Amino acid sequence: MRRVYLDHSATTPVHPGVIEAMVDCMQNHFGNPSSVHSFGREAKKLLEEARANVAHLIGARPEEIIFTSGGTEADNLTIFGVARAMRKKGNHVITSATEHHAVLDACQALTKEGFEVTVLPVDETGMVRVEDVKAALKPETVLVTIMHANNEVGTINPIKEITQLVKAHGAIMHTDAVQTVGKIPVDVNDLGVDLMSLSSHKIYGPKGVGALYIRKGTKLFPLSHGGGQERKRRPGTENLPGIVGFGKAAEIMARELPEEMGRMGRLRQRLIEGLLAIPEVQLNGHPTERIPINVNVSIKYIEGESLLLMLDMKGIAASSGSACTSGSLDPSHVLLAMGICHEVAHGSLRLTLGRDNTEEDIEYVLDVLPQIVERLRAMSPLYAN
């Protein structure tokens, strides 16, 4: 059976060049980067090469990158680390309603430490309004964290404009760029942010490794304590194979990005057109300000998990914001924040493209999907035909 993976925002296949680099690292350079001997020094060299590659991808300096165990840790490290370090200056943090749970839940936990958190709404395309940020800034505001692009609907936020306001106000600006890095050009100096979260497994690197960009001079408390690794901001023996893989992925992404971005955009357009040709299907998210790999539609009268299962039986891997997929009671907080009702959010389908996808893949999906939709609608008590 044909297998078509269209869930690249959940995770990506590991690039063969990445696997090769990791195997080489594990076979030939297994030392502990903290060791004095040659095994350690070789490992250290690989560590610093990877750091340079990751830094390069986002226009940063190597010494501004620290490696973490993933995007979730980078987000948590920022939120707890900066807020606690700035506690004396103020106790107000601003975020937005469509952030990843790593940000939202960490902010929520901050409130137990005496912080006040403002969660900004988004417009119906999922975008944060610059004027809302402006209005929310207070003398006590120490940190603003707004994601670069959303993982469900792909909407890109105006981070540059927001950052200008935040910096002018004297607060610290963080963006979770897990979904944009490697997909669109991202430059920390162009955006102006102080901190940026990255995750390896979204850019064809291995899972379990990420990075936090920390602009020189930004104060941050560590989340955990121990050895002196990563400038004491992130102790523990470094995940060398993972980091090497991440570095290799960053190198490949930097090279392939310009071309892939165009190709993704074209496949995406074809997919959206084909999906909107099915009756009672709506596009969620922004028509143009969205990452080129993201398609998110709501297919009325049907529920997302059933849809995913039927697609899966046809070899197609996708995801949904339906509550039923996650075992939670509410559908996607992102879709709800955009003003989409429960029922329509339940019928959402996210297809996210990647470098292995071809035009044939898209045609296959557009061939298979209408039949599935028809079958599920025929079962649906909400659908009157």
Added chain:
Amino acid sequence: MRRVYLDHSATTPVHPGVIEAMVDCMQNHFGNPSSVHSFGREAKKLLEEARANVAHLIGARPEEIIFTSGGTEADNLTIFGVARAMRKKGNHVITSATEHHAVLDACQALTKEGFEVTVLPVDETGMVRVEDVKAALKPETVLVTIMHANNEVGTINPIKEITQLVKAHGAIMHTDAVQTVGKIPVDVNDLGVDLMSLSSHKIYGPKGVGALYIRKGTKLFPLSHGGGQERKRRPGTENLPGIVGFGKAAEIMARELPEEMGRMGRLRQRLIEGLLAIPEVQLNGHPTERIPINVNVSIKYIEGESLLLMLDMKGIAASSGSACTSGSLDPSHVLLAMGICHEVAHGSLRLTLGRDNTEEDIEYVLDVLPQIVERLRAMSPLYAN
């Protein structure tokens, strides 16, 4: 040049079978374990197989294992997680002077949250005295964390006896077993502990992954927040290749342990004998209650880093508790806690054995080392010949 790696307590080479399992995971099962589709389900299956293998190695149940980014995170998660969860019951924590920095520094950080921490001394072999634990237990004691075996001198603590006292007192018992698991038989039920830290890269698995055993019913707050992974105790997309590698390593260790333990012990004896034949060399640590891979000696009148560098030039990888190796000002806190003076601690040499080491390796070291010692002593202002 012959290369002899004798720094297995710092990190181990990755087992070829582990690399194979990781490559298979990355090539064929790259899905996100949280995904509904087949890619996700396959990943989830690998995750749970690995969990079962790790659980098996320490006699635990799979649902009592959560994966972390390493031993450091497992230690921090325990210390902050349990102490904060138990805050209402009491604010006293007991640990020992020879713990890894991940434990000591986390405990130190706890004092800023209003906890009182008792750091127990050790005897001259590096062992915690059971009666000291008894004397330190107070009504406010909520957590006791004592390492199973020390990473520098290899001394094995009487965890079973200590745990009995601690449990009878109603406190929670944690042990950092990073240095014992896979080296000697370790069973959570035999020891009776509530929590146990493990690290993959010490047992021929990849770096950047570890585990925390949490006995059913033990309360623990997470360190970071986000997705619902690892029973909400450790959010973030799972480090699947790392975890699969760790699982494979655990499986191999469980199988090889009985035989390797004997072989290591014999190599270790030969090495100790040979080293003690050099004049003015003393063995650090316990004569018998030590892990079979550990040799730690102090070579008087010379400094550890120089020794490591000269060994390195001969292809031998070792480590030292000298301050100069770490760039810190004080030599190993472990050796100092054992009552060894600064100067002798500076001249410490740790050789830790592993599955690839042969008798020839040992003879090579014993052949090379005396000449190096002689050279360095000839340069030393402390040595009067």
Added chain:
Amino acid sequence: MYTDKVMDHFMNPRNVGEIDNASGVGEVGNASCGDIMRIYLDVEDNIIKDVKFKTFGCGAAIATSSMATELIKGKTIDEALELTNKAVADALGGLPPQKMHCSNLAADALHKAIADYKAKQDAKK
């Protein structure tokens, strides 16, 4: 995640559809979750001659609808009333823990449909 039995009933659900002039209809919906299930009964001489369903919900919801309707077809009303959520889940070879709540819907909808049938019967009297 799901057993083969569940996947079979999900991919090839039995008794999907509606019954015109049904003897009894029962609908339940879990607003918080968003799932809705409707069951139609055709009862003759106290025996369930035919049963159909329509379901908006996850794979488990569809599979339990299918299984529940299969289990009561041809049974008497009293026998059908004895059908429990657990019996449906067991017949499917079990359901994932987080899906137990939606597996409750099928038996609930059935009980509602029977109540509707009884009410209609009473009204005729």
Added chain:
Amino acid sequence: MYTDKVMDHFMNPRNVGEIDNASGVGEVGNASCGDIMRIYLDVEDNIIKDVKFKTFGCGAAIATSSMATELIKGKTIDEALELTNKAVADALGGLPPQKMHCSNLAADALHKAIADYKAKQDAKK
């Protein structure tokens, strides 16, 4: 970690040893770190004819001892007094940041040895 120059001076240190009846001896030690360095001078007509050292310390400490002694051999006392820590580190092609403190020892020991020489000279007068 270390440059080739450092490793060369570490593995083949120049001027290791002691000088009997030295014109001046200087010893410095950083008790907190545990490193000790001793420099012996043989001065004739205000010129450093010979110099030897003994060092207990890390690779950087040994290499800087070796380099410092090389740099001052044959120089006048006044020239030797101008030797800075930085000059020694530079001559070695640089040292890792965490090792800068021990690189300070060599010049310090040298200055002490010169002071000792001068004191002895003064005593003779």
